[in-house]
Amino acid sequence: MKRAVFTTRWLPILLLLPQLSIIALFFYWPAFQALRSSFYLEDPFGFGSTFVGLENYLRLFRSDEYLKTAWFTVVFSVLVTFFSLAIALLLAVKADGVIRGAKTYRTLLMWVYAVAPPVAGFITLIVFNQRWGPLTEFFALFGWDFRVRLDYFDTAFAMIVASVWKQIPVNFIFFLSGLQSIPRAIREASMIDCKSGLRRFFTVTFPLLAPTGFFLLIINITYSLFDTFGMIDTILRNNVGDNPITLVYKVYLDGFRGQDIGGSSAQSVVLMVLVLILTLFQFRLVERRIHYS
C-alpha cells in the first residue's frame, strides 16, 4: 500500500466512473442476465418466458449431444495443453542452449502469436486441402486418407494441430524467460554435479520451471476453451453436421443460431463455474509462489 496519497474526494470517483460504468453495463448486466435466463424457458418467437427452475440444466446433462461436446472439449483441451507445453519447453531448452541465437529463435516463433485464430483456421484448410494440401499429401504417404470437415477424427486432428501451432509461442516466451532467470551459479553447480544433460534437466531445471509451468497450464486450458472459437468456426464454415465442437461453440450455436436462450444461458453458467474454479486454482498457485520467494 502507498504511504503517500491524495485526499481529494471527488476526483477518484470521477476517475473510476468510466471504467465502472462500462463494466456495469457490459459485464455485470449480461452476466446477471445469463444467470437469470438460465432459469427461464424463452419462447423462440419472443412471446414471453416461463420460469422453469433447473429444467434447463437437467435438460443439458441428459442431452447426449451436450455430453458428447463436453467430452470432446475435455480431450481437446488436454491434448492441446499437453502438446503446446511440451513442444514449447523443448524449443525453449534448445534456444536457451545457444547463447547468441536465442533472439532469432524467438523472432522466428513469435509472429505466430499475432496470427488471428480464424486465419489459423484458414491456413489449416489450405494445408489440409482435400486435393493437394501439403499435409494431406504427407499423410497419404502413410495411407491415411485425410478428410477435414468430412471425418470426425480428421477434423478434430486438424483443429488440435492448428491450436497447438498457435499456442507454442506464448508458452515458449514464458519458458525461455523462466530458463534465463535461473541463476548462473545454479547452472554451473549442476554442470559439475551431473554430467547427463537429460538428468540435469529433470532434477534441476524442470523443478525450477514448475511454477511457470503451473501458471501456463491454466493459461493453456483457458486458451483451448475460449480462444479457439474463431479457428473452429472458420474450419467448420457453417456446416457443423457431425463435426467436433467445443462447449463455447455450442453456447453460440444454441443461443445465437438455435434461439434456445434458456439452454444457452444454462451452458454459459456451467462455463462460468468452470472458469471460476480454474481462476481460484490459479490464485492459490500464485499465492503459494509468492510464499516461496
Added chain:
Amino acid sequence: MMAPIAMLLQMSTVPDAEIMQHGPSLSIGNQFGPNFEKAMFGSMSFSGSNSGLTMFMNSLILGVGFAIGKIVISLCAAYAIVYFRLRLATLAFWLIFTTLLLPLEVRIVPSYEVTQKLGLLNTYTGLIVPLIASATATFFFRQFFMSVPDELVEAARIDGAGPVKFFIDILVPLSRTMIAAIFIIMFVYGWNQYLWPTMIVTDESKFTLVQGIKQITQGLEGNHIPEFGRSNLLAILAILPPVAIVIFFQGWFVKGLTESDK
C-alpha cells in the same frame, strides 16, 4: 513456422485455375499484381460494400480504438485505486477484479442483447466499448504504479502540484514504456477479435478483416473456380499489421507479457 505464409504468398502469384489443379508449388507466377488489386479494391460480397481496403480500415479502427480506449480508462481507474485512500476504491477494486473471472465468450448472448437494447449494433461504439469491459490493463497499471516510489508524490506536493497535475505531468510520462507495451498487446488483441464483431456487425461496410475470413473462405467453395489468389492475399493482409508490430516491438511485448500476468 514460416512455411504457411510463404505458401500463401506463392499461391497468390499463379492463376487460380492452376492452384485448383495442383496446389502450392515452388514456381512463382505473374498474377500477384492483378490478385492484389482484386483483393484490395474488388468487392467481396453480394452487397458490394466491402473491399479489402475497407475491411483493413475497419480492423485498424477496432485495433487502435480498443487499445486507446482501454489504456485511457485503465490508467484513470488504476490511478484512483492506488493514489487515493477511499473506501470506494477498495470496492471498485473488487468490482473490477471480478471481471477477470469471466471472458466475453461465456456471456456472449446476453452481451449481444444488451448492446442491441442500447441501439449499438453495427456501430463502432458497439464494436469497441463492450470489449473494453475487462480489467486486464487496469491491473498492469496498478502493479506498475505500486512500484513507483512514494517520494515522487511528496516531492510533487512540496512543489505545489495537485493530484491532476501529478497524474498528467509526472505519472503518465513515467509510464510511457508500460503504456507502449500494453498498447501493442491490446492492439493485437483488438485486431484479432472475431466472435464479437461477428455478432455485432452485420452491415458489410463495417466488417473487419478477421471477421471477413469466414466469408473469404467461402470464396474457395462452389461451382466457380475458387479464388485462391485473392483469398490468400486477404488472409496475409489480416496477419500483417499485428505480426509486424509484435516482431518490431518484441522487447516491449515480451516485457509486457511476462511481467504483467503475474
